[in-house]
Amino acid sequence: MRRNLFTTFAVILLTVSVAIAKKEPALPAAKEGKQKPLSLVRVNVTGQPYDYFRPWQKKAPLSKRALGAVLSKGRVLVTADLVANQNYVELERAESGEKSAANVQVIDYEANLALLEPAEKNFLDGITPLDIATDTVVGDRLAAWQLEPTGALVATEGLVTTIQMTHYPVDVNQFLTYRVSISMQYRENSYTIPLVKNNKLAGLLLRYDPRAQLVDAIPAPIITHFLKDAETAHYDGFPSAGFSFFPTRDPQLRTFAGQTGKPGGVYVTSVEPNMPAVKAGLQVGDIVMEIGNNGIDQNGNYVDPLYGKIEFTNLLTAHAFAGDNVPFQIQRNGKPMQLNVTLEHRAAKNYVVSPYNLDQPPLYYVLGGVIFQELSRQYLKEWGANWQKEAPQRFVYLDHFQSELFPEGHRKIVVLSQVLPANATIGYDDLAYLVVRRVNGREINSLADLAEAVKHPIDGFIKIETEEDPKQIELEAAQVAAEAPALQENYGIPSLERLE
Amino acid sequence: MKCCYLSILLLAFELTQLQAQQNSTPPVFPAQPQASAKPSAAAPAVVTVPVPPARPNGPVQKSLVRITSTEVEPDYRAPWNAGALQRGIGAGFVVEGNRIMTNAHVVSNSRYLTVERDGDPNKYPAKVQFVANDCDLALITVVAPNFYKNMVPLKFGGIPELESTVSAYGYPIGGERMSVTTGIVSRIDFQLYTHSSIDQHLAIQISAQINPGNSGGPVMRNAKVVGVAFQGYSGDVAQGVAYMVPTPVIRRFLKDIDDGHYDKYVDLGITYSKLQNPAQRKFLGLKDNDRGVLVTTVVAAGPCAKILREGDVLLTIDDHPIASDANVELEGERVEMPEVVERKFKGDTVKFEIWRDKQQMNVKIVLSTVWPYFVLGHSYDVRPRYVVYGGLLFQPLSLDLIEAYQPTDLRLRHYFDYFVLEQIYLQHPDVIVLTNILPDPINTYLAPYRGGIVDEINGKKIQTLDDLAKTFSEPADRFVVKMIGDGPPLVLDPKQAEAARERIKTRYNVVREQNLEEQAIAKAPENQKKI
Missing domain, CATH: 2.40.10.120 (Thrombin, subunit H)
Structure with missing residues (x-):
């Protein structure tokens, strides 16, 4: 928006x-x-x-x-x-x-x-x-x-x-x-x-x-x-406050938000979990009127001494540093309030779907030929410049709506990205692009969770449950272990996992 | 059957092989005489002629008709309008009982139908009797009593063998005189029927040229109809690929309408996956006998809901063992499991032997249609449903809507793609989209809300278009419309909306502000029932 x-x-x-x-x-x-x-x-x-x-x-x-x-x-x-x-x-x-x-x-x-x-x-x-x-x-x-x-x-x-x-x-x-x-x-x-x-x-x-x-x-x-x-x-790194907003040009929206006095400010549409805005008490429905004594108009602009009107987010990037305490004048149901927001940099690893992974090797886990990875935008970008259209649409959707779909934050999405044909994966070779929900009955919120869950087979079987069809696949733990060297040799995989 | 595309491709291979093995045996489906057919006046005598005649199919002119249909295609972008007028030409042929068989796509959305025949200067007005949009077949009839007098009803044959010669009759590219093309049977296969775009049935690929205007025409061999020409590829994809609706599908259609009503194809409403992995079979406690498929999704609006569960293994269907690659043996052929259901009708039952928690069980399913699938397919002969309020146009998500607006919005596409698989229809039987805004001073700031999906109004969940219309008609100080996802609410003042009502209606020529019923435009035999 x-x-x-x-x-x-x-x-x-x-x-x-x-x-x-x-x-x-x-x-x-x-x-x-x-x-x-x-x-x-x-x-x-x-x-x-x-x-x-x-x-x-x-x-x-x-x-x-x-x-x-x-x-x-x-x-x-x-x-x-x-x-x-x-x-x-x-x-x-x-x-x-x-x-x-x-x-x-x-x-x-x-x-x-x-x-x-x-x-x-x-x-x-x-x-x-x-x-x-x-x-x-x-x-x-x-x-x-x-x-x-x-x-x-x-x-x-x-x-x-x-x-x-x-x-x-x-x-x-x-x-x-x-x-x-x-x-x-x-x-x-x-x-x-x-x-x-x-x-x-x-x-x-x-x-x-x-x-x-x-x-x-x-x-x-x-x-x-x-x-x-x-x-x-x-x-x-550059700070951020962690909220999204919408202009208040619509008088109906201003009335709904209970705004009194002169029109202006931006309507808060969402607050990111564990981020400065929510920590300072900012809520959905608040109207942010001023940031550090700079008034914000109903389009979301403030008057910069050099440039004139420009979007207020410039105040939180170019003009502020992580650790700065920035006063926000807000209206909540018409009542003026001040919130002091201590800005932080949001590191790439603190996203559910991290927006970039550069100079860092990707994490993965290979189990009997089934490849698991954490969903990241870097992975989606492998589909090329037009990745938003070319990459698996379900993954693009999860990335795009990550803060809405996972409001609790603090987790990763583990995906079954592809299957290397091997004895253990007969019948699974066409599987790809599935979201892993549980392994051996344990919830999976990171690749480390998966690596741990794999160590606890059910009666000798590793059961992997996915969000999408086929919903479940099983591997025999002993067979996976026995065939691992051959799999590495055959496909030239130096190590079957990278978890750090 | 709405099965996954991949399985269909696999099936294609197997069917073809099978057909090849059977080349030495007589026709797969013996041409069975119509049980209730009266002895026809003039059965083609060709069958008894010992030497192949020049025209092996007899005087087809006496059976073939040229159908002109004037159609009105609904306009999903301005749903209050009647829509664009189009005229199309198709073919049809007379069958038993003074009826004319053609394709559904020749007569769907039609407002006026005329039929012409060889050697007769008259155009005869005709009426649609039955339309089966899911298998692209229709029966129409001519009102004039003497029309059928000199017409010869055609009889149906079986599935022609691969490589056997067939002839297609019709009026390609609209010509006035009958055209004949011949070719051979190239492939017998499951295909997507593009008219509904969600149904897959048996279809036969032939090498005879088929062009627009051939649609609905008979494809014949040995003086019997072996199929109805209906679709092909054009342009870059492939050339000379034409398909006909084979007689098993035609016979099923004729049987379905025996009771005077077309009930559509029934479906199990499940997805399943193959059980070819030895470890998975062991884990499930299955015998080492290459049998069973795993139930992966049970559509809650389908006939298997509450009977089958995710994780069940289907072992047999009507006592036919189900192989681990989802094939069953039916009358000597290996076909994919849903083919058993393809041959059944609404209210019929199907028996499954299943494997649940390492126990064998028997279940019985009473077959029915699965309505959420219809949202994913094209609809015909119905007016689009919509509500206009305060210049905002609200419409339920459907394939027709997607094709009209071509939205790129990720959320909208997700809601469409996963409408059935993620059972979105349980929360949102209608996914109501704010598709368009007719600009007016009262909605001038609302453009960013376009493409949003309505979730709640004044704190009340909106599940259907009726809910939405009802809410807007009730008195309120204001309407706070919450869209799905993070975003500001859309706030409307009913007093302003009321004041702007006539202005918007006049300015944009909105002749009707809402249509809540998916009612038929003319009297059509089909009506989709929403829950």
Whole structure:
């Protein structure tokens, strides 16, 4: 229900008013460029994602070339996309071709940002680090920096048309995004292109639509948030409050919610279990009027000093950190109340269906040829870019409605993903994509539950009950154990389980 | 029979093999004389001719008719409208008792039917007598008394052998003169009957060309009808694949209507799985004899409810042993177990020997139809049910609705896909969807609720469209409509809705604000009963 059509509308209006005001050249002065090496390095990454269809193995390695923005303290900023599931990262100086291995220092998959550090301490010497410009507004011109094979700069200028909240590739939160109208040329390093304003880093390429010639960029405020968090001893990640909302434009809905006084605020439609909002006492049906003294209108926007009207979720991501205590002014049945919400980062493992699993091997359990896994969006994404249509629809439904279907949280969905034909699985070979409910009579809420339940056979049989037909299958415990080595040998499975 | 697709594919293989073995024996189904048939005036004499004549099926023109149907297809997106007018041409043939047999899809939704015959300039108005949408057959009759005078009723044969030559008669692509195409019997198999799109019965694939306009026409061999041409593939999928309704299905239809009413195919209302895994058989305590299938779902609205249970093993059906791959031997053929039920009628019984908790038991099932399945299939000759209130259009979920709106909403698709399997119909006999909003100042903020499923109104569960209409007609300060799932309630002010009523009716030409009964448009013999 969280549609942001209204946000788009508000921001378009804003575009018109601000576009006239600003006109500063974003390109670096020519002589400056010649004097000093650019604040860019090439980044070469060899990644190897896990194969969720054969969870004991990795896919074939894949190499990517990209650019990194050199920041102070010898750090290089890239997108998390680039270095997720990496085996080897290497930095390359544009002007000399000199190379150094690099490590991933901090990575935030949700905000799609990562910091690299070269293995050789002095590798970045002589490169002027980029400062960060957080003041970009609609109407500003930004330059996309790319490199020619010679190491020379290719700068393409574009106009910031919209600043709004959008979904990032790992779809857990909406984050602030710059939309830039720009006709970029193709270069071999298409990942992680920095966007620059007055020689300062204004954003990092998030996605590019070549047909519409539109770039979505991770904006500087998200980058500085990430960097600030990265400087603390423990990287927390972006906070969230854990509730969903609906605009209160409908006067009938406002009356129903008992709203008195001036219209405004958002209607709370659900609260996530064990999350800050519910811990602070927020309830379904409350109207959130203000967050940290920022009034929210009936469309869900607050007035940002820089951008004007923008969705209030920006207050809880770009402007707040995990652990911050944020006052919420709410109305409950017309009565004003204040709730103090202590924000937290919600880790991927704290979802019923985790939204991403990167740089981590998938869990699995193979029993006599029957493969069990925990349902995750990473698994569903194996069906490709169009996974929401291609993947088993029942699983997509479980993922999409997870907080509604499992309001208690704190559990995983164990699925029977496929069956490898073997003596123990004769007659079961066509089974796939089933939700496991019980094993040997025990409820299954995680793969660890399953591994434990398997150890307690009923009269020598392991009974697996599924939500869907065939509802039950049985395996003979002794046969499964006896045939395990042959199964491993036959299908090349180094280990029959990974539970951690 | 609504069985899983996979089993049907397996069955296909076995049937074909069997047919091949029997090639040496005479026709599988001896052409049985119609028990009650009067001696017909002019039986085709071809049968007795010793040498194959040029036209082995006799003067089929004397039996074949061309049917023109003017149909009105209901408009699920504007259900108060009569719907789009269409005209279709099909074929039919005269059978015993002054009746014309054709396909259900030739005459369903028809408002006016005419019949023409060879060598006669007249168009004869006709009436539908019986429609069986589940097996795509219908019987119509011509009112004019002298119409049948020179017509020759055709007789039915059995299942033709594989590779035997058959001829299809009809009016492909609407031509005025009879067309004949020949081909051979390619495959005898269970197929989905696309007219209802949920029923699977025996169908025979032939290589004779069949095109629109052939529908309802006889397919003949040795002067006997061996099938009614009814569907085929067109375009990219496959070419030259045509299907006919075989005579066992036709005979069952004719027998069903003996009492003047078509009762439809009956169903067990269960799903089952094969029991081929040795460990599973041992666990269940079954003998090592390759017998039995496992009951996996018992549809609560079906005849097996409260008699069979999930986890029961079916050992025999009417004393025929059920193999662990769900086949039974019936009259010398291996067919899938539901075929036993296919041949039965409403109110008939079927006996099962079952295995429950390692004990053998006998149960008897009185067969009936299973209504929730009808929601998943197409309906014909009925007006769509709907309620318009405050410019909001509420409609019950059905296949016709899904096809009209093509929703991508995951919840809606889930409720449709699992309507029977997860027994959603027990909570929501009607899954009531807010399908559309006729924009008006009173509902201008309600667009985000589109596609939602109604759960409660003012705290009361809404199970049927009647519940919804009744609730909206009762006095209330406001209506708080809770949709299924996390989302805000939809709030309506009855005073405003009442004030906007005429305005919305006029602006959008809503001639009727609701239709609660799935009543027939014209007098049709079928009426679906909802619980």
